[in-house]
Amino acid sequence: MITVGNDLVRHQLQENRKWYLLLGTLLVIFGIVLMASLGMATLTVIYLFGALMMIGGILHIVAAFKIFEGGYRWMWAIFGVLYIVAGYYAYSSPIKTAIILTSLLAIALIIGGVIRIINAFMLKAYPGWGWTLFSGLLTLLTGILIITTPTSPFWVLGMFLAIDMLFQGINYLTLAAAIKRVPPSY
Template sequence: MKTEIIDEVRQNSGWFIALGIFMILLGIAAIVEPFIATIAVARVLSWVFLFAGIIRTIHAVQSRRQRGFWAKLLIGILYIITGILLLSNVLGATLSLTIAFGWVILAQGIFEVIAAFQARPEPNWGWMLFSGIIAIILGILILYQWPFNAVWLLGVFTGVSFLFSGAWMIAIPWAISHRLSRI
């Protein structure tokens, strides 16, 4: 690791660890109460769509003399409508976001497998292939179980993500302090 990064992590290790613990607690809560976490994720993403649409529409209006104005404006309006529709129907939002998530994971896996075979002579290309295969399997499982998994899937996946994020936020400062104590 670069010296600047090590110094920054060491100076802020308390904040890293506190945030890591908070993320782990949020992850556990999301896994224990996946329905509530799924609703929370759907709400947050719905608001993100709405605000992104507002920002995109404002940007389109400000750049109305440039090429692509109508496309930018229509995309912004589409985002706003999507945000409003998702906010007005939480169950519909969880269903829509879950199926979209399944298709995105499946597409990611397919592209990772293709990229792995393109990178084939490089070292460790097999890890990319493995990741792609796992993503394809997860995508198929998500789509196969839809709509029944919509009430828990986003919450559980978010919880697992928070757990791993919290773990590295604790592990990195610990590893740096452990390494520096041996010097």
Template structure:
């Protein structure tokens, strides 16, 4: 890829791409700050949205299962659909328990991911960068342990804080990309 190709704007972005990214970035940052200020509300909101998605997915899969002609496919589609729909329904009817369960799963994810990163860091040793991987691994393991040991209290803040931090970083990235697009637009004019 040449330098000109790397700095060429996609045609649909010309003139408006910068502003779309800036608006999306500012909204992401504001939502992220909101989630950081009200982490429990963000956690419940995420849990309810996840429940709705699972319930809808389950219902679609059940419907699709009945549309299939082969028995094996019908069984697996309907089985998956039932599991997804029931899980979504449980999350919707028992939101506090759902947040607790999702927090425990997230704690396990951080812990297991951290262990895998430790293995990866040792496989990189003594190459450059292995220490950063080990640092990342220790942070992940620590977050997982703290979230799990903090249950049930950590369920009231963990998911909301993580969503808030993610949204703030996403917003900053969108603004930076929008700024870069603005500079490219000026350079092309």
């Protein structure tokens, strides 16, 4: 039974290999294009954030009046309105939104870095604790660099998007290459 399942998965992967190649190639190209225009990439992130917030707001309002009853209904409706306002704010003030989101990202990285550093010292008795320390220091320094660089709101979010797309593309291309090495199923 396991062989039959593995053969089916192998067959499906080989059938879809060309799509993994295409998707990987497109994501790598988009990642490179975004990396070359970090300002536009950041603007894209802000507008995507705004659109998702407004969609979330609409869904909250619909849920408030279609799903929930009583006092909870108004809480969901208020959250929906707040989401819509936040989304609209992102569209109407993309620069301020970029500053706010980049600052929140930097603060999260600083806090995460400090926590990892503390964890590293708690794990000092175990092998590999130095990697946790290194990760914490790198995360802390990244957060400090972002928060102390005045121009960071204009490129950091775009860089994160570009790097994510680039690595996702490489991931799909690597998967397609690995599928090519798998012997066909019979």
